[in-house]
Amino acid sequence: MNPPALAHLSDCYIKPQHTIEEASRPYYLSAWDLVMLSMHYIQKGLLFTKPPPEEDFKVVDFLEKLKHSLSLTLVHFYPLAGRLATSKADDPDSSYVVYVDCNNSPGARFIHAAIDMTMADILTPTYVPLVVQSFFDHDRSLNHDGHVKSLLSVQVTELIDGIFVGCSMNHCLGDGASFWHFLNTWSEIFQAQGGNNNFSVSRRPVMESWFPEGYGPILSLPYTHPDQFLARYEAPPLKERMFHFSSESIAKLKAKANAESNTDKISSFQSLSALVWRCITRARHLPHDQTTNCRMAANNRSRLNPPLSPEYFGNCVQGVRAGFTTAGELLDHNLGWAAWMLHQGVADQDEKRVREWLDWWLKAHFIYQLGPMFDPDHSVMIGSSPRFNKYGIEFGLGKAVALRSGYANKFSGKVSAYPGHEGGGSVDLEICLPPEIMAALESDKEFMDAVSL
CATH class of the missing domain: 3.30.559.10 (Chloramphenicol acetyltransferase-like domain)
Structure with missing residues (x-):
């Protein structure tokens, strides 16, 4: 109906x-x-x-x-x-x-x-x-x-x-x-x-x-x-679902990723992102030698020297290709291997990298386009952030019940991160995938074991 x-x-x-x-x-x-x-x-x-x-x-x-x-x-x-x-x-x-x-x-x-x-x-x-x-x-x-x-x-x-x-x-x-x-x-x-x-x-x-x-x-x-320079991208039919991860579940992922990589430097969000990248890649049944990457939105305000104010209004974000490998290599290794790759990618996003991108853009003056930029059939893009104060917005109505988004900037493999409604380090992930790939993700034991109901 x-x-x-x-x-x-x-x-x-x-x-x-x-x-x-x-x-x-x-x-x-x-x-x-x-x-x-x-x-x-x-x-x-x-x-x-x-x-x-x-x-x-x-x-x-x-x-x-x-x-x-x-x-x-x-x-x-x-x-x-x-x-x-x-x-x-x-x-x-x-x-x-x-x-x-x-x-x-x-x-x-x-x-x-x-x-x-x-x-x-x-x-x-x-x-x-x-x-x-x-x-x-x-x-x-x-x-x-x-x-x-x-x-x-x-x-x-x-x-x-x-x-x-x-x-x-x-x-x-x-x-x-x-x-x-x-x-x-x-x-x-x-x-x-x-x-x-x-x-x-x-x-x-x-x-x-x-x-x-x-x-x-x-x-x-x-x-x-x-x-x-303009291109109007039309996404294929997608299923969009909110997956909730409690602070306890994320803490377990972080502990597992750090133990497997013999380090204590991998963050909670990098561990969660690595899980999502691996499980979506498995759900896609990609060829062993198919390249795949995981992009993460990085805020450059604090990466410049001197840093920009946290209140700087404008765009100061880049989609950092934090992980790049083949589907076979990603799935043959464990969670910690993937999470360490994401950690290194984010850590390498320093002022030198930021300035290199700016120098490149000032010479080429390219404009982002949705399809060519994100490789939606093979890769994952994780945007937004659970750190933003989204549930502090009330308009006299009390705390919001839920966050939702529109059609904009969605494609297969687009993941948006929101704070969980209960706070405390919990995270909600909005994941967009074609119906058959979403069904495979929902049948993935590693992924669903981490999801909190």
Whole structure:
């Protein structure tokens, strides 16, 4: 039976509560920002329990408070209210530059929607229902589409007994750290606004884009038309499932990986990632000599010298190819062997490596594309992070019941890591695989023995 249709009830745009001088100038994008032009928006959201009738909760009042606090938040994160713009010289053979125009825009989009479903309809099925993708705006949009679409879009979807707040943010504006920094700040302002429009946030974002010495801003891309670097990737039919790993289960994996490698340096997350890489590779039944790799998202803020602020707003992340081997070699060795390879890959991501990538990009000016970049048939990409404060976002509704994401940036072998709802070092992994490979993973004893129910 098909799920009920989503109804859009209202749609408006939100601008910053007041303008600041910085917003009058072009907001130039860094190398790590520009490389994202052909990727999807970030789409993450939180499911909250709707307050009971006796609390006299009125959705209309809640929405107005959300809008007001969003306008205050956008004062600090002002580029999110802008649009992308391209400045190109008259010479048709010359290159052009993409930047953010913070003035020529109606603002961030805000949508109120409703659907005749319960939270149980979303949370009970083994696999994440496809209807969840409709809880996000900008479905399948590329970041380059931010020339004509809002750079930030919030969709508040009412369920019968719940409220889903889905946020779509242009990935050229920021990475996961920046995305959750924005949402945490918005929640903080929502909780404390009380009519005080001058509320001082606890983690003020650093909005000045970072460039290597002598290279900023980047005013020249070697293209004459976006068709030269844009590619719209359509994923095959995928099953998407949330797997929970308790802190106790992860501690066992870490102890096993370190014992097998005769070390104490392998982290909990590297141990868990090695398990996922090995088990997905086994589920795929790849030829013995087929190459496979595991990429892990690495935050470069602390890897630069001097380091960037943790509050730096923008992209400062790289998908590090932490492990590279053949399917046969990966499965012939134990968990510790794979985990040590991932540990070394992450440890090698130092300032020298970061600078080498930047030098390479400044010469080649390439743009990431989903299919060619990630080798979705043979490899694994582990993104997001369980370290981000995702359950601290409340909007006056208490702690969220669950995290979910949209269609964006998904392919076979894409894994997103979230903190477990109970905290304490637990982790939820959102794994996307074709149906037959997902079924094989669910029958994998090594993997399912580590999963916590």
